[in-house]
Amino acid sequence: xxxxxxxxxxxxxxGEAQASNFALVDSETPPLKDGEVLVRHHFLSLDPYMRGxxxxxxxxxxxxxxxxxxGGGTVGExxxxxxxxxxxxxxxxxxxGWQEYSVVxxxxxxxxxxxxxxxxxxxxxxxxxxxxxxxxxxxxVHIIAPKAGDTLVISAATxxxxxxxxALSKARGCRxxxxxxxxxxxxxxxxxxxxxxxxxxxxxxxxxSLSAAIAAACPKGIDGYFENVGGMVLxxxxxxxxxxxxxxxxxxxxxxxxxxxxxxxxxxILMQRLKMEGFIVSEHMEVWPAALTELGGxxxxxKLRARESIAHGLENAPEAFLGLLKxxxxxxxxxKLV
Amino acid sequence: xxxxxxxxxxxxxxGEAQASNFALVDSETPPLKDGEVLVRHHFLSLDPYMRGxxxxxxxxxxxxxxxxxxGGGTVGExxxxxxxxxxxxxxxxxxxGWQEYSVVxxxxxxxxxxxxxxxxxxxxxxxxxxxxxxxxxxxxVHIIAPKAGDTLVISAATxxxxxxxxALSKARGCRxxxxxxxxxxxxxxxxxxxxxxxxxxxxxxxxxSLSAAIAAACPKGIDGYFENVGGMVLxxxxxxxxxxxxxxxxxxxxxxxxxxxxxxxxxxILMQRLKMEGFIVSEHMEVWPAALTELGGxxxxxKLRARESIAHGLENAPEAFLGLLKxxxxxxxxxKLV
Numbered sequence: 001x002x003x004x005x006x007x008x009x010x011x012x013x014x015g016e017a018q019a020s021n022f023a024l025v026d027s028e029t030p031p032l033k034d035g036e037v038l039v040r041h042h043f044l045s046l047d048p049y050m051r052g053x054x055x056x057x058x059x060x061x062x063x064x065x066x067x068x069x070x071g072g073g074t075v076g077e078x079x080x081x082x083x084x085x086x087x088x089x090x091x092x093x094x095x096x097g098w099q100e101y102s103v104v105x106x107x108x109x110x111x112x113x114x115x116x117x118x119x120x121x122x123x124x125x126x127x128x129x130x131x132x133x134x135x136x137x138x139x140x141v142h143i144i145a146p147k148a149g150d151t152l153v154i155s156a157a158t159x160x161x162x163x164x165x166x167a168l169s170k171a172r173g174c175r176x177x178x179x180x181x182x183x184x185x186x187x188x189x190x191x192x193x194x195x196x197x198x199x200x201x202x203x204x205x206x207x208x209s210l211s212a213a214i215a216a217a218c219p220k221g222i223d224g225y226f227e228n229v230g231g232m233v234l235x236x237x238x239x240x241x242x243x244x245x246x247x248x249x250x251x252x253x254x255x256x257x258x259x260x261x262x263x264x265x266x267x268x269i270l271m272q273r274l275k276m277e278g279f280i281v282s283e284h285m286e287v288w289p290a291a292l293t294e295l296g297g298x299x300x301x302x303k304l305r306a307r308e309s310i311a312h313g314l315e316n317a318p319e320a321f322l323g324l325l326k327x328x329x330x331x332x333x334x335x336k337l338v
Numbered sequence: 339x340x341x342x343x344x345x346x347x348x349x350x351x352x353g354e355a356q357a358s359n360f361a362l363v364d365s366e367t368p369p370l371k372d373g374e375v376l377v378r379h380h381f382l383s384l385d386p387y388m389r390g391x392x393x394x395x396x397x398x399x400x401x402x403x404x405x406x407x408x409g410g411g412t413v414g415e416x417x418x419x420x421x422x423x424x425x426x427x428x429x430x431x432x433x434x435g436w437q438e439y440s441v442v443x444x445x446x447x448x449x450x451x452x453x454x455x456x457x458x459x460x461x462x463x464x465x466x467x468x469x470x471x472x473x474x475x476x477x478x479v480h481i482i483a484p485k486a487g488d489t490l491v492i493s494a495a496t497x498x499x500x501x502x503x504x505a506l507s508k509a510r511g512c513r514x515x516x517x518x519x520x521x522x523x524x525x526x527x528x529x530x531x532x533x534x535x536x537x538x539x540x541x542x543x544x545x546x547s548l549s550a551a552i553a554a555a556c557p558k559g560i561d562g563y564f565e566n567v568g569g570m571v572l573x574x575x576x577x578x579x580x581x582x583x584x585x586x587x588x589x590x591x592x593x594x595x596x597x598x599x600x601x602x603x604x605x606x607i608l609m610q611r612l613k614m615e616g617f618i619v620s621e622h623m624e625v626w627p628a629a630l631t632e633l634g635g636x637x638x639x640x641k642l643r644a645r646e647s648i649a650h651g652l653e654n655a656p657e658a659f660l661g662l663l664k665x666x667x668x669x670x671x672x673x674k675l676v
Contacts, residue, residue: 052609230604252605262600266568267590270616271390278608 007098038080045073045126119300127332132160137291139248144224148173156228160332163306210236307331345436376418383411383464408436457638465670470498475629477586482562486511494566498670501644548574645669
C-alpha cells in the first residue's frame with residue numbers, strides 16, 4: 001500500500017476560484033482486487049472544464065464532490081497488477097484524478113487505454129492525442145464541417161484544443177485564424193502552430209475594436225468559429241459570421257467565475273442563419289477512434305507540435321489550475337508527478 | 339390598363355416604424371406581354387419579416403427599395419391573361435406586394451402557384467397553408483425534430499406561425515406550450531388552437547418571473563423552442579431547456595425596431611449542449627410540397643383553424659402592419675382588398 005497524495009475539493013468557490021478551495025491530503029492506496037491495477041501517474045491534465053465542476057450548479061457534468069479527490073485525466077504506468085491484460089510496465093491513459101496513484105478496475109470498458117509512446121510522447125495523450133485534440137476534432141469536423149477555402153476562427157488559439165484545431169483545419173485547406181492573449185502567444189500561433197493569422201485580444205478593450213482587427217484577418221468573413229471563451233470575443237466574432245456559418249461552443253471560460261457574459265446581438269443568429277451548437281466531447285465517444293488516428297498521425301509526422309506548460313509536483317496543481325483559468329499557461333497545462 | 343393603388347416605402351424608419359414611412363401612390367398597370375397575367379389581389383399578407391426589410395442594413399433579405407411598392411405575399415384571381423396556363427379566373431398565390439393589382443410573368447417558376455379553394459379558403463394560402471405554415475413546419479420538423487412526448491414551446495403562439503405549429507406539434511404527440519400576450523390570446527391558444535397551456539408574458543415584467551411561469555407549464559423541461567420574438571422571452575426560456583434541446587430561431591421581432599436584445603446567459607448553450615439555428619423558410623423550398631400537403635390536410639379536416647385579423651382596404655395596410663409589430667393583431671394579419 002504505497003503512500004499516496006491527493007488534492008481534494010475542500011469547499012466551493014464563491015466567485016473566483018482560490019487556492020483555499022483545495023486541500024492536499026495524505027492517504028494510502030487500497031489493496032488491489034481481481035481485475036484491478038495500481039497506476040502511478042506521470043502527468044495530470046488540467047483543463048478549464050474542471051472549473052465548472054467546482055460549482056454545485058446545474059451543468060453538464062456532475063459537480064465535483066466535496067472532500068473527494070478532484071477528477072481529471074492522467075497518463076502513467078501500471079506498477080502493480082491483478083489484471084493480466086495490463087501487466088506491470090503498461091503505459092495507460094485514464095481518469096486518475098489529482099493524485100499520485102490510482103487504483104483502477106481495468107476490466108471496465110474505457111477505464112484505461114493502453115498507449116504507444118514510440119512516436120508520440122506520453123504527455124501528448126493528455127493533449128493533442130487526447131481529450132483536447134478530440135475536442136478540436138469534434139467541433140471542427142462534426143459541427144463546423146468546413147470545406148476547403150472556408151475561413152475558420154478559434155479563440156484560446158494556443159491552448160491544447162487550439163493547437164490541434166489549427167493542424168486539423170490546415171489539413172482541410174481552410175484559412176485558419178486564431179485569437180489569443182498577448183503578442184508572444186500570437187507569434188507562436190503563426191510561427192509554430194500554422195495559423196494564418198492570430199489576433200491579440202488583449203490589445204482591445206471593447207468588442208467593436210477587436211471585431212475590426214479580426215475582420216482585417218478574415219477578408220472573406222468567417223464560416224466557422226470554435227468558441228472556447230465567450231464574452232467580448234464572441235461578441236466580436238458574431239457580426240463577422242457569413243451566412244450559414246457554424247459556431248461550435250466548446251467553452252465559455254470567461255464566464256466560469258460567475259461574471260455576466262451577455263451575447264449582445266443574438267438577432268444575428270437569425271439574420272445570418274447561423275447554427276450555434278454546444279457540445280461535450282465525452283458524449284461523442286464514437287468519434288474518438290477516427291480522431292485519435294488523425295491526431296496521432298499529425299503528431300508523429302511533426303505537423304502538430306503543441307507546446308506544454310508543465311508544473312512540477314502535485315502540491316503545485318491548484319496554483320497551475322488557477323493560472324490556467326487566467327490564461328497564464330502557454331499551451332497544454334500539465335502537472336508532472338514523476 | 340386598370341387603375342392601381344400601391345403602398346411605397348417612402349423613407350426608412352429611425353427606430354420604431356411609423357405610418358409616415360409609407361406613401362399611398364396611384365398608378366396604372368402596364369399592358370401585358372406574352373406569358374404575363376394581371377392578378378387582382380384579394381388579400382395581402384402582412385408579416386413581421388417586412389420590418390427587417392425596411393432597414394438598409396445587413397440582413398438576410400435585400401432591403402426594400404425606397405420609392406417602390408412594398409413586397410409581400412398576395413392571393414388573388416387572374417383577371418386578364420396572356421398565358422394559357424393561367425386563364426382568367428384562376429386563383430393564385432404569389433408575391434404581388436402591397437398593391438391592388440400586379441402584372442406577373444407566370445412563366446417564371448414559382449412566380450404564381452395555382453390554389454384550390456374547394457376545402458381550403460383562399461386567405462389560408464397566405465397563412466396556415468402558406469409561408470407562415472411552412473415556416474412552422476420547417477422549424478419544427480427540420481430543426482427541432484421532436485419525438486413523441488417531447489415538450490415544445492413557441493412564442494407569438496397565436497400568430498399565423500404559432501397556430502400551424504400547434505397543430506403540427508400535437509400531431510406528433512408533443513406537449514405544446516405557447517407564449518402570447520394577453521389573457522384573451524392565451525385562452526384562444528388553449529381553447530381553439532390545441533395548445534396544452536399558454537403563458538401570458540404580459541403578466542411578467544422580468545425574465546425570471548416569466549421563466550417560473552413557463553417552468554410550471556413544462557414540468558419535464560423544454561426539448562424544443564420555436565423563437566419568434568427574442569428578448570425577455572428568450573432569456574426566460576433558455577434556462578428551462580433540457581440537455582440537447584433545439585432552438586429554431588425564426589424571428590426576433592422584439593429587436594426589429596433597434597432596441598438592444600442581449601441574450602443574458604449564452605453559457606447555457608454549452609452547459610445544456612443546445613443547438614440554436616436561424617433559418618428563413620424561403621431558402622428551403624424543398625420542404626414546401628410535403629409541408630403544404632400536411633398543412634392543407636390539417637386545415638381541410640378542421641384540425642387547424644387559424645384566426646385571421648383582417649384590415650380592409652389598401653390604405654389601411656400601414657396601420658395594420660404597425661399594429662402587427664406591436665402584437666395588436668390576433669392571428670394571421672391580412673388586408674382584404676376586394
